[in-house]
Amino acid sequence: MVRGSSSRGSQKCRCLLLGLTVILILGAVVVFAAMIFTRRRDSPAELPQWKGRGSTPNLKEIMLGRCFTYIRMVNPELGKDCLKIWETFKNAFICKNPCNITEKDYQPVMELAAYPIPCNKTLLWSKTSELAHKYTKIQDNLLTLENMLLGYMADGLTWCGSPSSSEIDYQSCPRWDECANNPSSIYWKMASKIFAEAACGVVHAMLNGSISHAFVNSSIFGSVEIHHLNPKKVHLMKIWVMHDIIGGQSSDSCSGSSIKQLKSIVEGRNISFSCEDDHRSVQLIQCVAHPEEPACKICRN
Numbered sequence: 001m002v003r004g005s006s007s008r009g010s011q012k013c014r015c016l017l018l019g020l021t022v023i024l025i026l027g028a029v030v031v032f033a034a035m036i037f038t039r040r041r042d043s044p045a046e047l048p049q050w051k052g053r054g055s056t057p058n059l060k061e062i063m064l065g066r067c068f069t070y071i072r073m074v075n076p077e078l079g080k081d082c083l084k085i086w087e088t089f090k091n092a093f094i095c096k097n098p099c100n101i102t103e104k105d106y107q108p109v110m111e112l113a114a115y116p117i118p119c120n121k122t123l124l125w126s127k128t129s130e131l132a133h134k135y136t137k138i139q140d141n142l143l144t145l146e147n148m149l150l151g152y153m154a155d156g157l158t159w160c161g162s163p164s165s166s167e168i169d170y171q172s173c174p175r176w177d178e179c180a181n182n183p184s185s186i187y188w189k190m191a192s193k194i195f196a197e198a199a200c201g202v203v204h205a206m207l208n209g210s211i212s213h214a215f216v217n218s219s220i221f222g223s224v225e226i227h228h229l230n231p232k233k234v235h236l237m238k239i240w241v242m243h244d245i246i247g248g249q250s251s252d253s254c255s256g257s258s259i260k261q262l263k264s265i266v267e268g269r270n271i272s273f274s275c276e277d278d279h280r281s282v283q284l285i286q287c288v289a290h291p292e293e294p295a296c297k298i299c300r301n
């Protein structure tokens, strides 16, 4: 009999048992942690691959719904095939590395959805999205990219695929700072380029004078749109610099250096240039929300 043969012997034995138990428990914890860790690494579904938001849920339903709204109610003369546009759009990014999208991928859908825009109707915008679209909603002599089918369908949405699956990735998509050639950035760059190339006559642009630089050359407007206006068709660019009615310290204006930089780029491309601060018909829309502010009085002086 070992047990209780001597008191010192049984104490030694208990110490040994306790030590063994601790080692066993520690070992189990390590194995368990390792299992969880490797499992996480093996299945990308549990850890998002990209830092950006995943594709917008119900992407297909939203885009098809918007397309049908557009061709049936907004612009019924268009005669486009929404199902075909959706399939062609999806094929541009599905089963592909979302950091390696090219303009060539979108070429088919851009061609399918293309239609001409009448002269003098183009309105470009930068950092004035909300105001520009409030304006075009009531003033239908100007159109932004988001008032055209391609912009209308994709406005505010996120989408991407993955090279290892034919599914849309709803978990995560690359953020613009993770890779420049992601599905949304390439789409908007290309749609903006085509929109600018199609412009003719007078082109308007609404810029934001309540931020430090109304014109930023790295924006889509500054890096894509102004460089794709065709000087043979566009003879004048009219800039409207708008300021917030409330708390809108005029940070920049037509006389600021950023607009001077824009002027020299536009004139360098043989397009005439004009600039106006707080164009009244746009300001009146801002005034609907702030009728008592000094800028909104009928007699402003």
Ligand SMILES: *[C@@H]1O[C@H](CO)[C@@H](O)[C@H](O)[C@H]1NC(C)=O
Binding pocket: 097, 100
């Ligand atoms: C990116 O796409 C091009 C053409 O589609 C292909 O040749 C290239 O190997 C791709 N690169 C990566 C890193 O996937």
Ligand SMILES: *[C@@H]1O[C@H](CO)[C@@H](O)[C@H](O)[C@H]1NC(C)=O
Binding pocket: 119, 120, 201, 202
């Ligand atoms: C565009 O505007 C210019 C200058 O304001 C005008 O001469 C021209 O007739 C307009 N074109 C159209 C199609 O309205």
Ligand SMILES: *[C@@H]1O[C@H](CO)[C@@H](O)[C@H](O)[C@H]1NC(C)=O
Binding pocket: 127, 128, 129, 130, 131, 208, 209, 210, 211, 242, 243, 244
């Ligand atoms: C200017 O930009 C600021 C910051 O993005 C925004 O809050 C404001 O509404 C913009 N102003 C106009 C007139 O669009």
Ligand SMILES: *[C@@H]1O[C@H](CO)[C@@H](O)[C@H](O)[C@H]1NC(C)=O
Binding pocket: 217, 218, 223
């Ligand atoms: C933007 O302007 C800065 C100088 O103000 C210049 O160094 C830079 O090359 C310009 N970037 C582009 C894309 O034109």
Ligand SMILES: *[C@@H]1O[C@H](CO)[C@@H](O)[C@H](O)[C@H]1NC(C)=O
Binding pocket: 231, 268, 269, 270
């Ligand atoms: C601008 O127009 C002038 C004369 O009309 C021409 O000589 C010049 O080459 C043009 N410049 C550009 C950049 O197209």
